[in-house]
Amino acid sequence: MRRTFELEDLDCANCALKVENGIKKLEGVRDASVSFIRQSMTIEPEEGVDLDELMNRVKKLCRRIEPDMVIKA
Amino acid sequence: MTRKQKKNLIRIIVSAVLFAGALAVRHFASLPWWAELIAFLPAYLTVGYDVLIKAARGVAHGQVFDESFLMGIATVGAFVIGEYPEAAAVMLFYQVGELFQSVAVGRSRKSITALMDIRPDHANVIRDGGEIEVSPEEVAVGETIIIRAGERVPLDGVIVEGNASLNTSALTGESLPREALPGENVMSGAVNVGGVIKLRTTSAYENSTVARILELVESASSRKARSENFITRFARWYTPAVVISAVLLGVIPPLFFGGEWADWIHRALIFLVVSCPCALVISVPLSFFCGMGGASKKGILVKGSSYIEALSRTRTVVFDKTGTLTKGSFSVSAIHANGMSEAELLDIAALAESYSNHPIAESIVRAHGGHIEPARVSGVSEKAGLGIEALIDGQKVYAGNLRLMESLGLTPSCSHGCSCDSGTCVHVAFEGRYCGHIMISDEMKPGSREAVSRLREEGVGTVMLTGDTESAAAPIAAAVGVDSFRSGLLPEDKVSIVETMLGDESARKLAFVGDGINDAPVLSRADVGIAMGALGSDAAIEAADVVLTDDDPLKIPLAIRISKKTMRIVRQNIAFALGVKLLVLLLGALGFANMWIAVFADVGVAVLAILNAVRAMRAA
Numbered sequence: 001m002r003r004t005f006e007l008e009d010l011d012c013a014n015c016a017l018k019v020e021n022g023i024k025k026l027e028g029v030r031d032a033s034v035s036f037i038r039q040s041m042t043i044e045p046e047e048g049v050d051l052d053e054l055m056n057r058v059k060k061l062c063r064r065i066e067p068d069m070v071i072k073a
Numbered sequence: 074m075t076r077k078q079k080k081n082l083i084r085i086i087v088s089a090v091l092f093a094g095a096l097a098v099r100h101f102a103s104l105p106w107w108a109e110l111i112a113f114l115p116a117y118l119t120v121g122y123d124v125l126i127k128a129a130r131g132v133a134h135g136q137v138f139d140e141s142f143l144m145g146i147a148t149v150g151a152f153v154i155g156e157y158p159e160a161a162a163v164m165l166f167y168q169v170g171e172l173f174q175s176v177a178v179g180r181s182r183k184s185i186t187a188l189m190d191i192r193p194d195h196a197n198v199i200r201d202g203g204e205i206e207v208s209p210e211e212v213a214v215g216e217t218i219i220i221r222a223g224e225r226v227p228l229d230g231v232i233v234e235g236n237a238s239l240n241t242s243a244l245t246g247e248s249l250p251r252e253a254l255p256g257e258n259v260m261s262g263a264v265n266v267g268g269v270i271k272l273r274t275t276s277a278y279e280n281s282t283v284a285r286i287l288e289l290v291e292s293a294s295s296r297k298a299r300s301e302n303f304i305t306r307f308a309r310w311y312t313p314a315v316v317i318s319a320v321l322l323g324v325i326p327p328l329f330f331g332g333e334w335a336d337w338i339h340r341a342l343i344f345l346v347v348s349c350p351c352a353l354v355i356s357v358p359l360s361f362f363c364g365m366g367g368a369s370k371k372g373i374l375v376k377g378s379s380y381i382e383a384l385s386r387t388r389t390v391v392f393d394k395t396g397t398l399t400k401g402s403f404s405v406s407a408i409h410a411n412g413m414s415e416a417e418l419l420d421i422a423a424l425a426e427s428y429s430n431h432p433i434a435e436s437i438v439r440a441h442g443g444h445i446e447p448a449r450v451s452g453v454s455e456k457a458g459l460g461i462e463a464l465i466d467g468q469k470v471y472a473g474n475l476r477l478m479e480s481l482g483l484t485p486s487c488s489h490g491c492s493c494d495s496g497t498c499v500h501v502a503f504e505g506r507y508c509g510h511i512m513i514s515d516e517m518k519p520g521s522r523e524a525v526s527r528l529r530e531e532g533v534g535t536v537m538l539t540g541d542t543e544s545a546a547a548p549i550a551a552a553v554g555v556d557s558f559r560s561g562l563l564p565e566d567k568v569s570i571v572e573t574m575l576g577d578e579s580a581r582k583l584a585f586v587g588d589g590i591n592d593a594p595v596l597s598r599a600d601v602g603i604a605m606g607a608l609g610s611d612a613a614i615e616a617a618d619v620v621l622t623d624d625d626p627l628k629i630p631l632a633i634r635i636s637k638k639t640m641r642i643v644r645q646n647i648a649f650a651l652g653v654k655l656l657v658l659l660l661g662a663l664g665f666a667n668m669w670i671a672v673f674a675d676v677g678v679a680v681l682a683i684l685n686a687v688r689a690m691r692a693a
Contacts, residue, residue: 009077012351015140067130
């Protein structure tokens with residue numbers, strides 16, 4: 001099941017790319033895309049992955065790459 | 074402007090004032106280096122402190138090629154080599170550019186999302202005799218909802234009461250409001266511009282037209298075009314490459330060739346300023362996004378930027394005739410009477426067929442147009458697979474196909490030389506005598522001919538596929554003007570024909586247009602599968618790459634034109650941004666560029682490329 005999140009204060013397109021590439025490499029993620037233009041993030045987890053736990057790892061990754069960015073539910 | 078943008082604007086203004094002050098002081102008094110440093114530092118820090126903080130945080134997390142870090146290094150470097158005004162100015166202009174960029178992107182995002190905003194926020198449902206407002210998700214199938222003037226239709230349904238003028242421009246691009254009457258189906262997402270209607274809902278929200286369109290549009294970004302992926306890959310090596318060249322440029326000439334340290338480091342700093350690929354990374358996806366937004370405004374939903382690219386390279390469009398070039402509904406195309414007038418023949422046929430609801434019978438009744446007196450008809454019986462038998466004014470009438478005539482021992486003859494062996498011909502026998510036939514053909518859509526000729530103007534060839542016999546297909550192919558046609562095809566033949574055509578060349582793309590009924594395998598097999606007016610069919614939406622919300626064939630050349638325009642803008646942006654950056658790198662290395670030019674090459678180019686990208690939204 002694909003999940004989409006709104007983002008706030010994602011300031012640069014290059015950072016969006018980096019976040020996208022970072023999330024794609026996370027375990028349990030089948031596919032991900034981060035759109036600077038839409039200010040949104042779409043994550044497609046693999047079957048049976050604990051979504052809350054995955055989102056925690058995603059948030060941690062985002063804090064490291066783009067600290068200003070906020071993920072809204 | 075958002076709060077963050079406003080705050081940045083204020084910082085920029087304050088810093089600009091401080092900067093002007095520092096310049097004035099330096100102009101009137103010659104200061105020692107430390108006094109000059111103190112004069113310019115406030116302007117620099119006001120506007121750049123967040124960049125420095127971000128840079129420091131980035132380094133702590135191992136993000137060396139971060140934009141903030143590069144700007145930080147470039148400006149701090151300029152301070153170190155004593156270029157105080159330049160350092161402050163570069164940071165100032167960088168922030169001006171960033172602000173401009175963020176406002177421009179925000180604007181275009183807003184105008185596109187407004188364009189695509191068809192999400193209904195509430196539904197007025199009638200429950201227990203009263204009317205309550207709930208969210209569309211909570212309405213069940215079969216409930217009754219009220220839509221007043223100015224409201225958006227929240228769910229698909231059938232009008233049970235009232236009539237209204239509906240604006241479907243957000244769905245189909247059709248700008249004229251449509252009059253909707255009781256008994257008609259209404260698509261969710263349409264806006265009621267006049268009147269009050271009650272609808273009985275026919276779908277839950279998640280299956281409604283609106284939900285389908287939104288799902289399509291929102292998942293669009295996942296299929297990226299080659300040029301978009303190229304930019305991603307390019308950005309990954311561009312920045313490191315430029316930064317490494319900057320280091321080499323700053324170190325090698327002074328170390329080995331006796332160059333001036335300050336001069337070469339200055340040149341290296343210029344490299345750092347130009348090293349961010351932002352102009353490309355923003356403008357290319359934005360161009361695609363605007364192109365897709367502009368297309369969806371016209372009722373053309375493209376599933377991803379890769380299909381914009383494929384559409385722009387389309388050289389052949391294959392039409393599945395029924396439902397794309399023709400309406401899929403029948404009409405009388407010719408009346409060939411034998412021993413009576415054409416009007417008499419049509420009159421008899423219409424009377425005989427008036428009790429049938431077969432599409433062919435309906436087309437004859439429609440062609441008759443006048444009043445049909447039911448009292449004249451009696452004893453109607455339908456002979457399955459053959460036709461109809463009836464008594465008209467007490468006389469036996471047979472209307473049906475060739476087999477029916479043969480069973481009566483009659484031999485149809487035609488002075489017009491038409492071959493009435495296909496099922497699209499109704500023969501009539503009256504008083505035991507053969508008295509002619511009525512030719513029925515699938516009606517051509519009004520825009521078909523123009524669509525094909527516009528495709529030709531774009532250099533695109535057209536092919537028509539149909540299951541009809543050759544004698545039925547040829548006149549339609551000629552009337553529409555397609556380059557070639559194939560008739561008598563079974564659905565699986567269509568797949569194999571498209572597959573052989575695909576085999577030719579990879580640079581030339583093939584688009585297949587179907588009405589979404591029974592053609593999902595071909596839609597998914599073609600380079601670009603275009604489903605027409607197919608919002609009702611899940612299989613078609615799943616299989617197609619482009620979904621047209623209505624069934625106007627003119628949308629196909631329009632989609633190709635929009636995609637070509639979008640690709641042109643993408644190429645302009647890539648060429649412009651790369652060209653300027655490489656030029657500035659070259660001038661910088663040779664010592665002809667200063668940091669001002671470098672800042673322009675960074676943010677100025679980005680802003681110009683963004684403004685260019687937005688043009689893609691205004692459909693061709």
